[in-house]
Amino acid sequence: xxxxxxxxxxxxxxxxxxxxxxxxxxxxxxxxxxxxxxxxxxxxxxxxxxxxxxxxxxxxxxxxxxxxxxxxxxxxxxxxxxxxxxxxxxxxxxxxxxxxxxxxxxxxxxxxxxxxxxxxxxxxxxxxxxxxxxxxxxxxxxxxxxxxxxxxxxxxxxxxxxxxxxxxxxxxxxxxxxxxxxxxxxxxxxxxxxxxxxxxxxxxxxxx
Amino acid sequence: xxxxxxxxxxxxxxxxxxxxxxxxxxxxxxxxxxxxxxxxxxxxxxxxxxxxxxxxxxxxxxxxxxxxxxxxxxxxxxxxxxxxxxxxxxxxxxxxxxxxxxxxxxxxxxxxxxxxxxxxxxxxxxxxxxxxxxxxxxxxxxxxxxxxxxxxxxxxxxxxxxxxxxxxxxxxxxxxxxxxxxxxxxxxxxxxxxxxxxxxxxxxxxxxxxxxxxxxxxxxxxxxxxxxxxxxxxxxxxxxxxxxxxxxxxxxxxxxxxxxxxxxxxxxxxxxxxxxxxxxxxxxxxxxxxxxxxxxxxxxxxxxxxxxxxxxxxxxxxxxxxxxxxxxxxxxxxxxx
Numbered sequence: 001x002x003x004x005x006x007x008x009x010x011x012x013x014x015x016x017x018x019x020x021x022x023x024x025x026x027x028x029x030x031x032x033x034x035x036x037x038x039x040x041x042x043x044x045x046x047x048x049x050x051x052x053x054x055x056x057x058x059x060x061x062x063x064x065x066x067x068x069x070x071x072x073x074x075x076x077x078x079x080x081x082x083x084x085x086x087x088x089x090x091x092x093x094x095x096x097x098x099x100x101x102x103x104x105x106x107x108x109x110x111x112x113x114x115x116x117x118x119x120x121x122x123x124x125x126x127x128x129x130x131x132x133x134x135x136x137x138x139x140x141x142x143x144x145x146x147x148x149x150x151x152x153x154x155x156x157x158x159x160x161x162x163x164x165x166x167x168x169x170x171x172x173x174x175x176x177x178x179x180x181x182x183x184x185x186x187x188x189x190x191x192x193x194x195x196x197x198x199x200x201x202x203x204x205x206x207x208x
Numbered sequence: 209x210x211x212x213x214x215x216x217x218x219x220x221x222x223x224x225x226x227x228x229x230x231x232x233x234x235x236x237x238x239x240x241x242x243x244x245x246x247x248x249x250x251x252x253x254x255x256x257x258x259x260x261x262x263x264x265x266x267x268x269x270x271x272x273x274x275x276x277x278x279x280x281x282x283x284x285x286x287x288x289x290x291x292x293x294x295x296x297x298x299x300x301x302x303x304x305x306x307x308x309x310x311x312x313x314x315x316x317x318x319x320x321x322x323x324x325x326x327x328x329x330x331x332x333x334x335x336x337x338x339x340x341x342x343x344x345x346x347x348x349x350x351x352x353x354x355x356x357x358x359x360x361x362x363x364x365x366x367x368x369x370x371x372x373x374x375x376x377x378x379x380x381x382x383x384x385x386x387x388x389x390x391x392x393x394x395x396x397x398x399x400x401x402x403x404x405x406x407x408x409x410x411x412x413x414x415x416x417x418x419x420x421x422x423x424x425x426x427x428x429x430x431x432x433x434x435x436x437x438x439x440x441x442x443x444x445x446x447x448x449x450x451x452x453x454x455x456x457x458x459x460x461x462x463x464x465x466x467x468x469x470x471x472x473x474x475x476x477x478x479x480x481x482x483x484x485x486x487x488x489x490x491x492x493x494x495x496x497x498x499x500x501x502x503x504x505x506x507x508x509x510x511x512x513x514x515x516x517x518x519x520x521x522x523x524x525x526x527x528x529x530x531x532x533x534x535x536x537x538x539x540x541x542x543x544x545x
Contacts (some may be wrong), residue, residue, distance in 0.1 A: 032368060062512045070510070159499060166506035 001066045022081055033145040036151020040136065041160075046134040047153075048160060050106050053187045054125060055161045056180050058182070059168030066165045067119055069125045073161055074154040075125040080133020081150035085142040085190050088134055095135045101127050103191025108164070110184025237335075238310075238320040242303065244327045245294075250274070254295040257318070258284060265312040266320070272297075272306050292465035301347070309342035319364075321357070333357050333481075337507075362488020366496070367466060371423055371533065372460055373496055378430030378526050380500055382437045382449045393497065395450035399457025400464060401486055407465035408482050414462055417541040423463050426456035431527030435520060437491050464489055470533045 041047050054073065058066040105124060109116070136153060140146045167179050238256040245251050252274060256266050265449045268275050279291040289478045310320050316338055325331040329396070330347040335357045335503065372377060408414045412421075423502050433445040468478065468485050507514075 034366070063509070065388075066510050067512060159503060162506040162510070163502045166502070166509045169506075192363040 008009055024076065033148030034152040034155070037149035037154075038156045039152075040149065041109040041153045041156040044136070047136065047157075047167075049187060049190075050099075050102055050128055051160055052164045053106045053110050053184055054128060055164035056168045056183065057106065057159075058121065059165040060110075060113065060171070060177065060180065061115065061118075061121065063169065065121055066169060068118055068122050070158065070161055071163070072122045073129045074158040076129025076135050077133040077157050078129075078150060078154045080130035080135075081137040081153065082133075083130070084134045084137035085140060085150075087166075093170060093198055095131070095138070097195065098131050100191045100195035100198055101133065102131060105186050105191075107184045107187030107189070107191055110190055112184075113181055152180045153201060221352060238266055238318055239297075240308065240320060240322045241313065242270075242309075242324045244325065244510075247327075248296055248298040250295045250297060252295065254291040255288050258289045259304060262451035264316055264318065266316070266318070267311040268320075269309045269311060270306055271309075272302060274390060277452050280410050303345050306345050307342055308336065308345060310336055311341075313341035319361075321361075331484055335361060359488040360487040360505035361492070363492040363495075364488075364489075365485070366489045366492035369463070370529070371427060372463065372493075374427050374526050374529060375423075375456065375460060376493060376496065377500065377522065378427065378434050379453055380497065381434035381523060381526075382446055384437070384446075388449060391450040392453045393493075396453040396457040396460070397490060397493070399454045400461030403458045403461030404464045404468075404486055404489070405461075405482055407462045408468045408478055412462070415541075416466070417537060419462055419466075421534060421541050422459050423456075424530055424537050426530075428530030428534050429456070431530055432477075433522050434523040434526065438519065438523065470517065 049113075051073070054069065055066075060071045102124075106128065108114075109124070131148070133153075137146065137150055171177055172179065238369045239254070241253045241255075243251050243253075246282040252270075254275070255267050256264070258264075273491060274297070277295075279296060280294050281290075283290055303326075308322055313320060313336065318338070318533060320336040321333075322336055322343070324333070324345060324347070325334050326347065332345055332347060334343060336343055376393075378395070379392050380389070383392050403412065407414075430445075433452075436443060437446045464485075468481060
């Protein structure tokens, strides 16, 4: 299978995984809302892929950036989720497009090994958290179980970000850093294809 | 002093939030068993948890209508309502392809364990959950379903049991090196496996209120020890945490046994179920430990300098919850509620 075909298939799979804005379906595990939220995050590549990439990026920037982003990202996710439960429901295509832009931004930043000011990294983390928080909780009513699910998601974001960043924090050898940057280029490429798909087909790509 | 007070208040707030979640998850599974007792006779037993005189609205249905008939027997015992049917059904396989559905299950967080056994040895063991309250009987796919069902039950039991997880977290805060961690976790595993087996097979028994109170006490016990360890102090528990892990592990094992014994399986079926359930408990416990250890490593690499109230927060939260549960279950034990 050619590299281009693999990339297209990856983008299609990713596009299919992006949920609609008004019809978010939280996973039901039967183990309570917190575990529902954890599982939802674990089963949503559009959630965990940029979080892992951002964590890799933060790890390469050093402990100070990692600490800042570890605080900002889960809080922004919580804020986005609460805003969605309060009624904020952007159009599905808008959310998908914004997600694609975040893939491009974070993946591109990691691939290029950019070293932006710390405040810029924090802004990207806040944007990602708020965006995915809204997307995950859009269309659901404000209730204690949904708040529990959101808490489970935010806890997952915190743990996955911390653990993923700890993989790149101690990296010193150049070839290891290059290997991590390659993962960023994959994410950026997927984001580019996803953006093209959303531009070409609009909300249909998200199944709405 | 102000910092300590702040940590205590935060811990109490967390404790109250955690307690609500913990109480909400204290549900026992219901149980449906269908056995072939003769060439064309079957018995069906439905066992559902009741709270005092109130039973949650759960009604089992079988698509061939067996359970729509009035039950041959109906009685309440040990916190469960039990209904039994005896059915005569000639034919080679009256259950194959039928659908079991549990009315009302989608409105609960209770699981229903379904066990079907035929004379020829075929059978099904599965768990019906609120998000999928019906399933089609496939008697040929019985064995793999049973393995996953009991494994999942074990994993679910420990991951939704905050009391066990808090105790393990408390131990983790006490141990100081990897070798001691291995010894402590192994001691806890051996101890709870022993009593899980003994209690499930009916060799030992402790009243549920007493057991709950003692488990709560074990959580309350490890919290101050964790604080003492964090401040560089020492004690028997800090020097030999594996002894405490073993001693209290014996109690926690009896707590795990509740997850299986309330199903009411016969002893023959229990041995296999017990082994798988225990493996599930270990998987869940190791997953929890792995996440906590990975987080501790990540925090170290990030050079996170937590304020003192925050570092003390886990121990205070464990202690607050342990104290609250101890009072709560002691009150139940003494008949105050």
